[in-house]
Amino acid sequence: DTGVSQNPRHKITKRGQNVTFRCDPISEHNRLYWYRQTLGQGPEFLTYFQNEAQLEKSRLLSDRFSAERPKGSFSTLEIQRTEQGDSAMYLCASSPGLAGGPGETQYFGPGTRLLVL
Amino acid sequence: AQSVTQPDIHITVSEGASLELRCNYSYGATPYLFWYVQSPGQGLQLLLKYFSGDTLVQGIKGFEAEFKRSQSSFNLRKPSVHWSDAAEYFCAVGPSPYSGAGSYQLTFGKGTKLSVIP
Numbered sequence: 001d002t003g004v005s006q007n008p009r010h011k012i013t014k015r016g017q018n019v020t021f022r023c024d025p026i027s028e029h030n031r032l033y034w035y036r037q038t039l040g041q042g043p044e045f046l047t048y049f050q051n052e053a054q055l056e057k058s059r060l061l062s063d064r065f066s067a068e069r070p071k072g073s074f075s076t077l078e079i080q081r082t083e084q085g086d087s088a089m090y091l092c093a094s095s096p097g098l099a100g101g102p103g104e105t106q107y108f109g110p111g112t113r114l115l116v117l
Numbered sequence: 118a119q120s121v122t123q124p125d126i127h128i129t130v131s132e133g134a135s136l137e138l139r140c141n142y143s144y145g146a147t148p149y150l151f152w153y154v155q156s157p158g159q160g161l162q163l164l165l166k167y168f169s170g171d172t173l174v175q176g177i178k179g180f181e182a183e184f185k186r187s188q189s190s191f192n193l194r195k196p197s198v199h200w201s202d203a204a205e206y207f208c209a210v211g212p213s214p215y216s217g218a219g220s221y222q223l224t225f226g227k228g229t230k231l232s233v234i235p
Contacts, residue, residue, distance in 0.1 A: 043161070044225070104149070105163060108160040
């Protein structure tokens with residue numbers, strides 16, 4: 001079990017550019033989550049997937065954000081036309097997805113830190 | 118809507134001293150409560166969790182937390198702090214897996230930064 005991995009770990013981009021982040025969950029975890037953490041704040045929920053289905057999206061996920069999990073394994077988060085306000089740490093988490101069970105602990109990756117200039 | 122309040126933004130303790138970090142939550146049903154720790158520039162590591170049963174839960178690194186429904190609190194404690202405990206601590210609440218809420222998002226507090234004096 002290698003844990004949740006995220007790439008890249010750091011990304012610097014210019015305002016208006018598109019960026020894409022990748023998350024590889026713990027093997028055989030069915031649920032995958034994206035959170036955003038700004039300086040001095042706790043993580044804020046963005047969206048989550050059950051296998052390949054995106055089942056919940058936060059109001060924070062504007063039209064410029066899109067997330068996919070095409071084969072129910074890794075996920076990508078794309079931000080189009082980045083703005084300075086998008087600068088944050090983007091965290092990915094996964095959980096087993098056991099229906100009705102106590103196993104819904106979310107295990108977090110190291111995050112991708114985005115800086116928009 | 119669910120919410121979490123961590124009243125202390127920053128706490129400083131001496132190494133070897135006891136520690137208590139406060140967490141109050143607001144949630145309309147049976148909550149699922151967590152404490153995570155985050156070192157600078159890193160992701161979150163789970164310390165402990167509560168979803169039912171014994172209201173005193175034990176976690177990793179010698180931490181424990183007590184769920185008090187009447188006070189809507191889930192405070193984190195450690196009897197003797199080590200210098201390596203210096204980090205930021207986040208309390209989080211989510212719906213119980215048994216609640217049938219259909220949502221699995223966690224709501225986090227703003228965190229408490231712990232500094233340890235050698």
